[in-house]
Amino acid sequence: MLWEVALGLHADPECAFAEHRAAALLTGELEKAGFAVERGVAGLPTAFTARSGHGRPAVALLLEYDALPGLGHACGHHLIAAAGLGAALALDTVLDGSAGCVTAVGTPAEERGGGKVLEVEAGVFDGVDAALMFHPGVYSWTRAPLTASVQYRVAFHGRAAHPTGNPTEGVDALLALMELFSVLTALGRRLPEASHIQGIVTDGGTATNIVPEYAEGLFGLRAATTRALGDLTGQLRACAEGVALATGTGAEVERTTVRYEHFRDSGVLSERFAEHLSRAGITLTPPVPGIHLGSSDIGNVSARVPAIHPFVAIMDDGSDHTPEFAVAGASPRARDTLVAVTGALACTAADVLVSADLRAKARAHHRRAERA
Missing domain, CATH: 3.40.630.10 (Zn peptidases)
Structure with missing residues (x-):
């Protein structure tokens, strides 16, 4: 049976x-x-x-x-x-x-x-x-x-503009998101065993002739222990806030799933x-x-x-x-x-x-x- x-x-x-x-x-x-x-x-x-x-x-x-x-x-x-x-x-x-x-x-x-x-x-x-x-x-x-795991959404808010007509008035949210990926790659080189952040772009703009005013990524975080996952979450937030400060954008970091403990x-x-x-x-x-x-x-x-x-x-x-x-x-x-x-x-x-x-x-x- x-x-x-x-x-x-x-x-x-x-x-x-x-x-x-x-x-x-x-x-x-x-x-x-x-x-x-x-x-x-x-x-x-x-x-x-x-x-x-x-x-x-x-x-x-x-x-x-x-x-x-x-x-x-x-x-x-x-x-x-x-x-x-x-x-x-x-x-x-x-x-x-x-x-x-x-x-x-x-x-x-x-x-x-x-x-x-x-x-x-x-x-x-x-x-x-x-x-x-x-x-x-x-x-x-x-x-x-x-491992312990969770997913977070990170969104950047900028300002739309024409990339040739008025480029200096734009604040590129997609550029900020791309910079976050670069920062997280550097972070990954010094993370402990079993800790990593894997991300994808879920919103990168609507047209090539518009500076994206909004961009969003989804990031999966894993760590060997639940405590280490909490530390990794804090690092993701710090990276997003640092990128936002450097690029003149606003950042949102929001948990999108329940947290799986180790x-x-x-x-x-x-x-x-x-x-x-x-x-x-x-x-x-x-x-x-x-x-x-x-x-x-x-x-x-x-x-x-x-x-x-x-x-x-x-x-x-x-x-x-x-x-x-x-x-x-x-x-x-x-x-x-x-x-x-x-x-x-x-x-x-x-x-x-x-x-x-x-x-x-x-x-x-x-x-x-x-x-x-």
Whole structure:
């Protein structure tokens, strides 16, 4: 059944905050199994929770199901959803109500929008002892080296003029934006590892015979930690203000997305997951130093509760977010990975529910990560 669910999602991709059919499919399966389903959590039409049991201890299994525009499920979220669904159903079957609470959490818009960020802010993860998920990839790693990220809009306001008729009266906003790109290139040479700013021009003027009075760029910022991302944001603002002063323009710097925090791995729980997965013949290793694999809103969850986000390979070369990865997501290897990961997630979640010692170790590890 899980593979059919995965293939159904794969064949019918829906993008951020529009995953209506995916959410309906998943909640339908959970309701059939007797889970108490709440739709529209955190004010998001395609978000949901499905609970079995009550009280503490409590474990959350995270389901992602949004796809990429033009590429479909080229990030494997259909497998994440099916694995979380299968683990929740397995736990409901083997554990009685006295073991606590199992919650499948539907988390839309990981790619663009940050559903988990909004769910964290709405209290969805309050009272949860651990949040568990996996991610398919091209590596098999115990944890995900995920950076903090955010996007900002930077706009410059100048004054329009004719470039030959009255050029001295113009204040070129596009020139200011181009100067900002140059300044940020110089800044990039001295940024710490994993920190960078990538920008694009989103508005550069309307005609070649008009000095642009308005220009705008969109900038993606990433950093190894949430604190470092805050520092980088301050540097972007300072650069924009300096350019504005130098060019006689006015600058606006505005955040355009929610902020993804860096991922804090629960080493205690990741090791337990790796042990369970090894019984299926899949070995996880620590990530290769210096390689960072983007950002995810799981970081915001991991800042609140112990969380895991291991990578498990479904292909050996290339990258996700490619047509090749989308094909791999419906391959026999993906099916085998789904079966193995579902079992390991269920076993890890059961360990959390039945072992007070494991929960205590996970909490202690999480407190140390918060202070780091």
